[in-house]
Amino acid sequence: MSQAETPSRILYTKPSITPLEVGYATDAAANGWGERCYDYINRFERDFAQHIGASHAIATSSCTGAMHMALAALEIGAGDEVILADTNWIATVAPIVHVGATPVFVDILADSWCLDPVQVEAAITPRTRAIVATHIYGNLCELDALAALAEQHGLILIEDAAEAIGSVYHGRRAGSVGRFGVFSFHGTKTLTTGEGGMFVTNDAELYERVLTLSNHGRQRGETRQFWPACIGFKYKMSNIQAAIGCGQLERIEELTKRKREVFLHYQTALQTHSEISMNPEPAGTANGYWMPTVVFDAASGVTRERLQDIFKRHNIDARVFFSPLSSMPPFSRQAENRIAYEIPTRAINLPSYHDLTPDQIERVVACLLSALD
């Protein structure tokens, strides 16, 4: 293909920002100071908690920060083990390491790419304190099975719902089922504030502890100025970011509906190809479809490298499926997590964003199918 013929670039993701968000952000920048400096933050926390179906929410500078504070609030630390899927972004494990606990990586299920409850059970030891259920790409973990294991063994079930806004598990929104849930509002996410995150919980005591930690250790009701009760954190969201979040949250149905439409377009176009599987949506659940993903079966011979090469030639962003964390330099290889090691070698994430056009989706599909030639 000559340079003159190079089609326009298709990004893998891009936010949808309208005059609503711009108006709120402008108002926050112009007026959200002094006595009004928390207005959008308070509103975003209140409305987000209500949307998720949790009683409490704390807006943060990132999902990573939210997870870090919550683990610290639960006094998870040295000598404790935390079980999570080997398939994860580094952000899920970093806070576990930061608090001094030991991450224990388990294999994933072949269809949901989320942690396998059988492997979780096998990994439980007397030192296990928590299980982190990451709803990867919007796909839901088997929360009933994981909650039962947590209950049986006295463990804390945590939901990493960074990628799962819009996902619903038997009537309960992702993030509202575990002891706490965390969300990401990074620029690539369905709901974005540029950078940002949220901690949610139904546990009033845990909420108070995280609130104190989030305010550099200053307790609510402390009358002395600049008087921390403990060493805390500074992972706050700004009022301007929260203003954008308020606008996005008002549009959340529209934002998640479009994610679904994009996914269904891909799914319909690819449904006759039995060698391709995509994000599942088991009965009784809704997938927020943050990241449409295709996995080619081993017999197809299609590899990640071949997909990357074809996407590059067609000027389409190719985002690779997460490599297992245990394969990365900070950790030790655990090739026995066979599915987590194998799937990324024949998978790719597909572009998905609000303004992606049907023609662009068809271009991606044609590109994908050419990998089978």
Ligand SMILES: Cc1ncc(COP(=O)(O)O)c(C=O)c1O
């Ligand atoms: C599964 C998962 N967990 C945690 C995070 C961390 O989110 P943040 O970048 O907001 O800290 C991400 C971010 O992409 C993620 O995908």
